[in-house]
Amino acid sequence: MMSGLYRNPFSGVNAVQLTEAKILEYWCNPFIYDLFTEIKEEDVYGDEMNIVFMGGRSTGKSMFLRYWSFPVQLEIARRGNIPVSDKLRADKGIGLYFRIDGPKLKSFFGNGLSDDYWSALFTNYFELLVGRQYIEILIQLAFEKVFNQQILSSDLVPGLNEIFQFQDKGSLDEILQEIDNRIREVEVYLGNVPFYKEPFLPSHRGYLSQSLSFGIAKFLTNKMDYFREINFVLLLDEYENFLEYQQKSINTLLRFTQSQIKFRIGMRLEGFRTFAMISEDDFIKVGREYREVRLEEIVNIKKGSSYFNFLVDVSKKRLEAVPAINERKFTNIKSILSEKENVEQDALELYQANENAIINFFANSKKVPLADLEKVRSPNKPLLELMNCILLTRGNRAEDIKAAMEDYLARRKTDAEKKYRLDYVHKYKLSLSFLLCSIYRTNKLYYSFNTFAFLSSGIIGHFIELCRIAFDEAGWADNESLMNRGEINKQFQNNAAVKLSNTEKRQINRIETYGGIISRFIDNIGNIFREYHLDFKMRYPEVNQFAINVDAIQNEKTQKALKAAIKWTVIQKKPTMQTTGPNESLQDLYTINRVLAPVFQISYRTRGGKSVILNETIVNDLISSDKINISLFPKDEPIGKKGKNSKPPDLFSQE
Amino acid sequence: MKKDIYQMELLEDSKINIAELDYLILASGSDTRAYEVLGKIASHLRNKIIVIHFKERLQNLALSDPLFNFKKLTLPNLQEITSEIKDPSSCLEEIQLNNFSPTSKIAIDISCFTKPYFYFLLKLLCERFKIANILAFYTEPKSYLFTNGLFSTFHTNSGPLVPWEIPGYSGYEARGSKRRLIILLGFDGDLSKEINEDVSPNETIVINGFPSYTPKFKDISLIANEKLVSDHNITIKYARANNPFDIYNVLNRIKNKGNPGFFMNIAPLGTKPMALGACLFALHNPDVRIIYPLPENYENKYSDMCWNSWVYGLPLMN
Numbered sequence: 001m002m003s004g005l006y007r008n009p010f011s012g013v014n015a016v017q018l019t020e021a022k023i024l025e026y027w028c029n030p031f032i033y034d035l036f037t038e039i040k041e042e043d044v045y046g047d048e049m050n051i052v053f054m055g056g057r058s059t060g061k062s063m064f065l066r067y068w069s070f071p072v073q074l075e076i077a078r079r080g081n082i083p084v085s086d087k088l089r090a091d092k093g094i095g096l097y098f099r100i101d102g103p104k105l106k107s108f109f110g111n112g113l114s115d116d117y118w119s120a121l122f123t124n125y126f127e128l129l130v131g132r133q134y135i136e137i138l139i140q141l142a143f144e145k146v147f148n149q150q151i152l153s154s155d156l157v158p159g160l161n162e163i164f165q166f167q168d169k170g171s172l173d174e175i176l177q178e179i180d181n182r183i184r185e186v187e188v189y190l191g192n193v194p195f196y197k198e199p200f201l202p203s204h205r206g207y208l209s210q211s212l213s214f215g216i217a218k219f220l221t222n223k224m225d226y227f228r229e230i231n232f233v234l235l236l237d238e239y240e241n242f243l244e245y246q247q248k249s250i251n252t253l254l255r256f257t258q259s260q261i262k263f264r265i266g267m268r269l270e271g272f273r274t275f276a277m278i279s280e281d282d283f284i285k286v287g288r289e290y291r292e293v294r295l296e297e298i299v300n301i302k303k304g305s306s307y308f309n310f311l312v313d314v315s316k317k318r319l320e321a322v323p324a325i326n327e328r329k330f331t332n333i334k335s336i337l338s339e340k341e342n343v344e345q346d347a348l349e350l351y352q353a354n355e356n357a358i359i360n361f362f363a364n365s366k367k368v369p370l371a372d373l374e375k376v377r378s379p380n381k382p383l384l385e386l387m388n389c390i391l392l393t394r395g396n397r398a399e400d401i402k403a404a405m406e407d408y409l410a411r412r413k414t415d416a417e418k419k420y421r422l423d424y425v426h427k428y429k430l431s432l433s434f435l436l437c438s439i440y441r442t443n444k445l446y447y448s449f450n451t452f453a454f455l456s457s458g459i460i461g462h463f464i465e466l467c468r469i470a471f472d473e474a475g476w477a478d479n480e481s482l483m484n485r486g487e488i489n490k491q492f493q494n495n496a497a498v499k500l501s502n503t504e505k506r507q508i509n510r511i512e513t514y515g516g517i518i519s520r521f522i523d524n525i526g527n528i529f530r531e532y533h534l535d536f537k538m539r540y541p542e543v544n545q546f547a548i549n550v551d552a553i554q555n556e557k558t559q560k561a562l563k564a565a566i567k568w569t570v571i572q573k574k575p576t577m578q579t580t581g582p583n584e585s586l587q588d589l590y591t592i593n594r595v596l597a598p599v600f601q602i603s604y605r606t607r608g609g610k611s612v613i614l615n616e617t618i619v620n621d622l623i624s625s626d627k628i629n630i631s632l633f634p635k636d637e638p639i640g641k642k643g644k645n646s647k648p649p650d651l652f653s654q655e
Numbered sequence: 656m657k658k659d660i661y662q663m664e665l666l667e668d669s670k671i672n673i674a675e676l677d678y679l680i681l682a683s684g685s686d687t688r689a690y691e692v693l694g695k696i697a698s699h700l701r702n703k704i705i706v707i708h709f710k711e712r713l714q715n716l717a718l719s720d721p722l723f724n725f726k727k728l729t730l731p732n733l734q735e736i737t738s739e740i741k742d743p744s745s746c747l748e749e750i751q752l753n754n755f756s757p758t759s760k761i762a763i764d765i766s767c768f769t770k771p772y773f774y775f776l777l778k779l780l781c782e783r784f785k786i787a788n789i790l791a792f793y794t795e796p797k798s799y800l801f802t803n804g805l806f807s808t809f810h811t812n813s814g815p816l817v818p819w820e821i822p823g824y825s826g827y828e829a830r831g832s833k834r835r836l837i838i839l840l841g842f843d844g845d846l847s848k849e850i851n852e853d854v855s856p857n858e859t860i861v862i863n864g865f866p867s868y869t870p871k872f873k874d875i876s877l878i879a880n881e882k883l884v885s886d887h888n889i890t891i892k893y894a895r896a897n898n899p900f901d902i903y904n905v906l907n908r909i910k911n912k913g914n915p916g917f918f919m920n921i922a923p924l925g926t927k928p929m930a931l932g933a934c935l936f937a938l939h940n941p942d943v944r945i946i947y948p949l950p951e952n953y954e955n956k957y958s959d960m961c962w963n964s965w966v967y968g969l970p971l972m973n
Contacts, residue, residue, distance in 0.1 A: 011885065016855035057852075102853050103820040103946050111744060111822075132830065180830055187827050191941065194744040194775065194822035195782050472885055507845060512817055 006324035006483070008475060010315075010468035015063035016099060016237075020075035023066055026317050030064070033310040038293045044068050045093025045231055047291070050254050050263040052239075054271065055295030056569025058461015061266035062099070064295070065235040068264070069097035070137050085146045088230055095264075096133045099237040100126075105246060107190045111197050115245040119278075123249050124206035125186045130234065131164065131212035132179045134220075139172045146226050155223060163215045165205065209249060209278070210256065217261045227260075235264045240271030240567065252277040254289045269296065270567035296458045297575060308453050311463050318464075330486030333467065334449045337493060341448040343433040344383060346490075350440045351382035358382060361439045362389045366536065372398040378405060383432045386439075387424055390538055430603060431541035434533045437601070446598050447493035454604045455497060457572060457594045462500070469496035494598075501598035511568050514561040517623045518570055521561070522592060524622040526600035528612060529592070533602050540610035542603035544594075545574075547587040548614040558619055569593055578611075587613075661900035662968030666695060669966045671790065673699035677760045678753065680705045680776065681792075684712065684767030685722045688794035692764045692964050693725060703732045705750070707772075709740045741949060743775035743822060750776075755784040762790040770923055770930045771821045771947050777934055778823040781971040789969050793928055795897060795962035818853045818948045824937050826944025828918040833857040835917040836946075837909065839894075839902065839925035839933060840864065840880050846948055847883045850922045854946060858917070859889045862905060864896030864925050896925065899932030899967055906936045919943045931967065939973035 018026070031041040039051065045068065055061050066072060070084075073095065077087040088094050108122045138156070141147065147156055152172075161169050169175045182202070189200045200206075217232040242250065254263055255277055275283040286292050315333035320326045330336060351357075359377065362368040368389065375398040376388035388401045400416065407417035408424070424432075437444045446455065452470075456463035473492035474482045481487045508519040525546060532543035550566075553559040565571045570593055577586040589611055597604040614622070621628060664670070673696045681693060683706050693704070706725060716722060734753075738746035755761065761780060765773045780786040820826075828834075836856035838847050840863045851859055861884055884891060892909075894902040910919060921943060923930035937943045 008885070011888075014852065014855055017857055099855070101855070103818050103944075104825075106817070107820045107822075107825055110742065136830075176830070183830075184827055187825055190820075191823055191825040192782065195747075195779055197744070197747070503845070507849075510845065510849070 005322070005327075006475075007322055008468055008471045009318040009322045009325060010464050010471055015060070015066055018063075018066070020071045023063065023072055024075060024079070025321065026314075027063070027067055028310060028313050028317065030060070030310065033306045033313075035295075035306060035310060036293055038291065044264065045091050045095070045233055047262065048259070050257060050265070050290040051293055052265045052267060052286075052290045053293050053295055054267055054269050056268055056459050056567075058459050058464070059295040060460050061295055062237055065095075065237050065264060065266045066097055068093075068095040068233065069235055070094055070133075070140075071097075074140065083144045085141055085144050085226070089226075092229055093231040093233050094137060095233045095235050096130065096137070097235040097237065098129060098133075100129070100241070102238070102241040105241050105243060108246070109243060111193050113193075113197070113199065117199060119245045119249055120206060121186065121189075121200050122246055123209045125183070126249070127207040127209070127212040128179055128183050128186070131207075131216060132176065132183070134212070134216040134232075135160070135172055135176045135179065139176065141226070142172060147224070151224070159219050159223060160216070163212065163219055209252060213253065214256070214258060214261055218258065221260050230260070232261045233264055234261070235266070237266045239265045239267035240273075242273070244273045247273050248276050248278050251275065251284045251289075252279075254284050255282070263290070265290070268567045269294075269569065269573075270563045294575075296569065296572070307458065308449075311449075311453055311456075311460070314460060314464070315467065324483065325486075328483070328486060336482075336486055336488055337447065337449040337452060337467075337470070338487075338490070339448060340450045341445070341490075343429060344381075346445055347382040347433060347436050348380060350436060350442065351380070354440070355379070357439055358385050358389060358436070362393070366393055368392050375399065376401050376405070381409075382436060383429060384408075384424065386432050386436055387428060390435075390536060393536065428538060428541055430605075431533065431538055434601065434603070435536060435538070438534055443498075444598075444601055445490055445494040446497035446604060447490035451604055452493070452497070455501075455594050455597060457569070457591075459569060459593075459595075462595050465500055466493075466496050469499050472496075498598045501596055504593065504595050505599050508568075508570055511564055511570075514557075514564040517557070517561040518565045518568075520626065521565070521619070521623045522570060522596065524625070524628045525612070526592060526596060526602070528628075529602045530600045532610075532612075542605070542607050543610045543612065544597070544602050545589050545591045545606055546612040546614050547589050548619060549588055553616050553619065555616065555620060558616065558623060561623060562619070566590075570596075587611075662966070663898060663900060664966050666692060666792065666964040666966050671966060674701055675760055676700060676762050676790070677702045678705060678755070679703070679762045679764065680707065681764035682706070682767040682769075682772065683708045683722050683725060685716075685720055686767055686796070687721065688796055689722070689767040690725050690728070691794040692766065692792040693728065695964065697728050697730060703734060703753070704730050705734045705736060705753070707746060707768075708735060708737045709769075710737060711740045713737075738772075740769055740772065743772045747779070750779070751783070755780065755786060757785040757787065759784070759786060760790075761786060762792060764792040764794075765927050765931060766792065766794045768927075770927065771819075771949060773927075773931070774821045774934050774937075774945065774947075775823060777969075777971060778938060781938055782823070787970065787972045789971060791899075791931060791967045791969055792964060793897075793931070793967070794964040818850050818946055821945040821947050824943070824945035826918065826920070826937075827942045828944075829916070829942075832916045832918040833914070834920060835860065835909075836920045836922065837862060837906065837933075838883070838922045839929045840884075841924035841926075846924055847880050847922070850924075850946055850948060851883060854920050854922075856920060859883070860892060860909060861889060862892045862894050862902065862925070862929070864929055865893040894929065894932075897928045897963075897965060899928045899935060899969075902929045902932030903936050906933060910940065920946055922946045928965070928967070931969070935969055935971070938971055 015023070030036060039047065043051070053061055053064060073087050073091065074084045077084040108118045108125070142152060157169065157171060157175070160175055161167070164175060164178070166175060166178055169178060185202055186200070213234065220227040236250070239247070239250070251274070257263060275285070277283060284290065312333055316331050319331040319333065325331065359370070359373045362373055363370050372392055373389060376385065376392060378385040378388065384405055388405060391401050392398060404416035404420035407414045408420045434444055452463055452466045455466060470488050470493045471482070473495050474488040478489050478492060481489060505522070508522055509515045511518055529544045532540055550559060550562045553562065562571070566573060571590045572593060574589040574591070578589050591606050594604050679693070679700060681704070683689060712722065736746050736749045763773060763776060777789070780789060834854060834856035835858045836851060836854045838850065838859065838861045840847065840861050847861070861880065883889060892905055894905045906921070919942070921933045921937065923933045923945065933945065937945050
């Protein structure tokens with residue numbers, strides 16, 4: 001058994017649940033890794049424009065937003081033995097973090113009462129929550145004697161009383177207590193409204209939009225010297241959970257933010273339910289009311305290295321936090337998982353079980369003459385043998401293939417060797433491994449740091465979850481390797497990949513409103529990709545992306561379903577338009593979340609080149625039909641269509 | 656507090672006088688257990704029977720479906736109310752025609768109600784009609800329907816899920832309080848994970864039904880919820896699967912132990928008697944919030960055959 005000081009380093013860390021101390025312990029500053037090109041670190045408190053941070057579940061939005069919040073600023077100040085007032089002054093900003101969970105937001109809805117009615121009640125509630133945080137911060141600053149007694153009693157408290165319309169509160173604590181009472185009044189009402197279906201009748205007037213959220217900041221910056229150079233940054237998390245009328249209310253605040261009050265909003269991609277504001281004829285617009293920063297981007301080779309380094313350091317912090325691992329110095333996740341998969345070794349393990357399987361397959365299923373097949377055999381190099389067989393089916397002479405292979409193996413620089421090497425190393429090796437698995441009727445193994453990083457699809461949480469399951473598997477079944485050598489067997493890693501893949505796929509069905517539709521679409525498109533992977537002509541290796549103009553889809557349900565798929569990161573859009581194949585026009589390209597690759601037994605990376613081109617009719621078919629005709633998606637598309645001058649795609653050419 | 660003294664009897668052994676009941680409220684359903692209690696007591700029952708139908712369950716249902724089996728019984732004083740699973744308060748208008756009084760003797764058979772629905776009814780009886788005590792009936796299923804393997808394919812509901820506060824159980828989150836989430840474990844492992852992420856508590860406690868109706872159920876629930884229970888920050892406790900008072904007492908102990916500054920959230924994903932105990936606890940502790948994932952669709956049938964039928968005496972007011 002493991003030492004008592006062991007626990008799974010990747011389990012149980014949800015940013016919303018972390019204490020401020022843990023946030024600092026696990027924090028890896030994304031700016032150091034150059035993960036955001038759109039903003040600089042000082043923009044978080046300083047940028048005049050509102051900023052919306054977008055990314056799928058577990059992309060680190062909450063961790064990011066919480067890091068800039070006042071409680072973490074306070075913790076940093078404590079650790080540095082400086083007053084938090086100095087820290088805020090140095091930061092030139094104070095972060096007010098809000099996360100209202102989905103169930104609470106949805107309780108402001110229904111019971112026969114109109115959206116306008118609920119909007120007024122929600123606005124009152126939101127203003128109270130914001131107001132409460134201002135007062136909590138002021139109490140902390142008062143504790144540090146930022147304001148003297150004279151200012152407190154003559155200016156601050158009376159000024160706040162006026163803003164809150166309180167008559168007789170003599171201290172910040174009393175103001176705070178009254179806010180608590182009013183919040184409670186709303187929550188008690190929410191509990192009882194289903195049984196009475198009557199409007200809220202509070203003992204006082206509710207607060208209007210901006211009255212506290214902006215009103216207090218304005219008062220402080222105008223009346224208190226300390227705040228003259230400090231911005232108030234409202235960090236609003238999980239904005240996608242806000243109902244449409246609630247977003248209208250906050251969108252309106254975005255439009256009217258003032259010089260020292262800014263929003264930093266965390267939400268999923270496509271998390272805006274509306275861009276409208278409270279006034280019917282107006283809406284917010286990116287670039288005008290807010291900037292967008294994406295926390296989730298499809299991992300590619302160009303961008304990959306900084307993301308990979310980030311993952312290594314995120315993992316290191318977690319591994320170091322577990323004494324049993326830290327004391328053994330097993331804190332490099334690349335060593336634990338192995339840096340890259342070894343497809344040749346995996347192939348060899350299959351081959352050794354039946355050395356004639358490839359030859360037999362081509363002789364029986366593809367009717368290739370056995371004599372030719374025997375000539376291109378490559379004992380103990382099954383991927384080469386498989387490629388050779390495929391080259392035979394393409395009309396190449398067995399002798400030429402054999403000669404090119406021998407040049408390649410002997411490292412003789414010839415033209416044939418060059419083409420053979422480029423085809424094998426840069427173009428087909430991974431594709432061959434999928435085909436080999438199909439011949440041996442087994443599944444491809446997904447393992448290694450590199451594979452996990454790609455499977456994570458740019459979502460840090462996916463990577464952490466893959467590691468968590470792998471550690472769990474190894475902890476149960478191969479404690480010896482884990483704790484003595486700091487290694488996790490590839491089979492356990494693969495189990496983790498398959499398990500997470502299945503879980504994520506099952507979850508699709510649970511997506512609000514469009515779950516069933518998206519699930520069917522993914523089943524169909526995943527199987528189409530799978531068909532490309534099983535194409536023994538290997539015309540288009542590793543096809544796993546599709547092209548579609550989502551905004552041009554006229555069927556509202558179909559368009560909303562695809563947008564919901566983006567919001568939930570079931571599909572991911574490539575950041576720029578690309579060609580869908582040689583001589584094709586530029587289009588928006590999408591991949592299915594690579595975490596689903598093990599379910600469909602397809603490639604975990606996107607190498608560009610061929611994309612499946614969809615249009616509205618085809619998408620409608622894919623979302624509505626349980627059994628689609630895969631032949632509609634021609635893997636045997638005539639090569640001539642590509643044009644004489646087109647080149648076969650290079651590895652990662654489109655990344 | 657009378658928390659350790661309770662009434663829980665097998666229907667067959669019960670001394671309660673069925674003839675004294677003024678109302679029996681039950682939900683129609685295709686499960687065999689839907690009318691098990693009704694069949695046993697209908698002939699003794701002199702007063703009104705209220706059958707609540709759910710639109711969602713009636714869709715595309717043949718008249719031969721077991722859901723309509725209650726029509727085979729002689730029920731002279733029957734009120735049928737059609738309502739929506741999604742909106743429990745949709746029955747409000749018709750149900751309040753009954754003018755229940757604080758002295759009304761009411762029983763509710765929870766066997767085929769969805770949990771949010773019977774939570775709503777119990778709070779309605781307590782909040783609006785000031786009824787202090789009711790009887791609850793519950794028939795245990797002999798088995799649940801697992802469509803494809805035991806550990807990942809059980810779903811009482813189908814399609815998308817959205818975690819909601821159950822109407823009437825919003826609780827109150829005091830400033831500075833920490834969140835505690837207590838999940839009564841069911842077989843649907845994805846649900847617990849989803850709710851844990853949504854609530855994002857500082858502390859999560861899961862309660863598994865043990866002893867369960869049959870020995871394997873307690874293991875299925877743990878394995879199905881593997882991801883959650885394997886988290887090192889999570890505490891596992893146990894309470895009898897068919898005893899609402901047992902879960903009540905466990906919840907009460909959790910509440911009274913340690914730091915009082917916790918905002919308690921309960922997700923009743925386990926058996927209905929466990930959910931009933933949590934409901935009672937929340938009625939007695941209005942600061943507690945109940946979270947439940949409301950699905951767009953429910954499976955019409957998810958259990959099979961009947962085991963024991965129980966009668967519980969519930970003090971709705973503390």
